[in-house]
Amino acid sequence: MRIPWLVAGAVITALSSAAPAQDNTQKEIERYRQLLQEGNPADLYEARGEEIWKQKRGPKNASLEQCDLGLGPGVVKGAFAQLPRYFADTDRVQDTESRLVTCMVTLQGFKPEEAMKDPFAVPGRHSDMEALTSYIAAESKGMKLEVPIRHPKEVEAFQIGEQLFYRRAGPNDFGCVSCHSESGKRIRLQDLPRLTEPKEAQKIFTTWPAYRVSQGTVRTMQHRLYDCYWQMRHPQLDFTSETAIALMVFMAKYANGGSVEAPALKR
Amino acid sequence: MADPMRIRANMTGDKVEVKALMAHEMETGQRKDAKGNVIPAHFIQNVTVTHNGKTVLSAQWGPSISKNPFLHFRFKGGKAGEKVTITWTDNKGEKRTDEATIAGG
Numbered sequence: 603m604r605i606p607w608l609v610a611g612a613v614i615t616a617l618s619s620a621a622p623a624q625d626n627t628q629k630e631i632e633r634y635r636q637l638l639q640e641g642n643p644a645d646l647y648e649a650r651g652e653e654i655w656k657q658k659r660g661p662k663n664a665s666l667e668q669c670d671l672g673l674g675p676g677v678v679k680g681a682f683a684q685l686p687r688y689f690a691d692t693d694r695v696q697d698t699e700s701r702l703v704t705c706m707v708t709l710q711g712f713k714p715e716e717a718m719k720d721p722f723a724v725p726g727r728h729s730d731m732e733a734l735t736s737y738i739a740a741e742s743k744g745m746k747l748e749v750p751i752r753h754p755k756e757v758e759a760f761q762i763g764e765q766l767f768y769r770r771a772g773p774n775d776f777g778c779v780s781c782h783s784e785s786g787k788r789i790r791l792q793d794l795p796r797l798t799e800p801k802e803a804q805k806i807f808t809t810w811p812a813y814r815v816s817q818g819t820v821r822t823m824q825h826r827l828y829d830c831y832w833q834m835r836h837p838q839l840d841f842t843s844e845t846a847i848a849l850m851v852f853m854a855k856y857a858n859g860g861s862v863e864a865p866a867l868k869r
Numbered sequence: 870m871a872d873p874m875r876i877r878a879n880m881t882g883d884k885v886e887v888k889a890l891m892a893h894e895m896e897t898g899q900r901k902d903a904k905g906n907v908i909p910a911h912f913i914q915n916v917t918v919t920h921n922g923k924t925v926l927s928a929q930w931g932p933s934i935s936k937n938p939f940l941h942f943r944f945k946g947g948k949a950g951e952k953v954t955i956t957w958t959d960n961k962g963e964k965r966t967d968e969a970t971i972a973g974g
Binding site: 650725818 | 873902908939
């Protein structure tokens with residue numbers, strides 16, 4: 603009979619020496635992930651994001667189609683690959699979501715608290731921010747990440763991010779550095795990228811936002827940082843805060859040159 | 870109607886290859902919320918794919934199908950330019966129909 607032989611073969615492969623088996627496992631996981639890419643539910647979020655972008659909403663009954671994401675009002679293509687960056691109209695460094703909040707306030711007439719409310723999806727409630735960020739990121743797919751760190755405020759954001767990255771604090775004495783400063787490390791079965799090594803940063807930073815299967819929704823870099831802060835048991839990281847954006851600018855310095863693969867698919 | 874599906878249909882050799890991504894919570898009815906109440910079951914029960922009025926795929930799904938299901942299959946007898954229609958109905962009686970045009974070979 604065929605089946606017992608196949609089972610025997612699989613068992614023998616599994617029992618062979620640890621290192622090659624791990625590499626094979628890694629390869630198979632990679633192959634599985636490649637196959638899954640086609641059915642990435644992030645596609646659904648992109649479609650919804652594009653709809654929301656074009657929808658007339660808010661007290662001013664206007665759409666977001668004139669929103670300036672850094673390349674001029676309404677230019678979405680390529681904008682994500684250059685965020686975060688300094689914006690003269692708000693005199694601050696802003697990322698995608700922060701800029702969306704600005705546009706919801708100035709173009710659509712929402713109050714800042716309304717625009718920033720419930721940015722992350724929970725069971726039973728979708729997030730417009732996640733859909734919009736998916737759409738905006740998709741419009742930069744395949745492009746080179748070129749986050750500018752030239753304007754004095756962009757440089758300052760980088761320096762703040764650098765301080766934050768290396769600073770250990772909280773009840774666990776954790777900093778970003780605790781998990782993300784060595785290659786080849788992992789937490790349980792999740793590989794941890796060394797974020798200050800361009801070879802790794804370029805491949806990982808550019809995969810956010812992503813549909814996280816464990817979350818059942820698209821999660822953005824804002825959420826990833828919020829989650830990291832929760833995992834470290836640091837105080838809550840506020841949505842679109844200066845802290846979050848500073849960390850993004852810091853990471854972008856090492857990730858620049860990578861190809862935007864967002865929205866991707868993750869566990 | 871519920872949220873739209875994303876459907877891609879291409880000719881591969883003499884078969885039509887269809888990839889459909891459906892937006893659905895696919896709640897099993899086994900989970901409980903933070904208060905301890907059961908989250909009611911809400912999942913797709915039937916999927917029907919038609920081409921030129923003929924059913925080419927019919928599926929009966931249950932709670933074991935994941936959230937935002939991705940369906941990938943091939944069938945014979947279609948040509949580029951023709952339409953493939955997919956309809957799903959769920960246990961609450963909600964339904965969604967979308968169609969796609971078969972892309973060139």
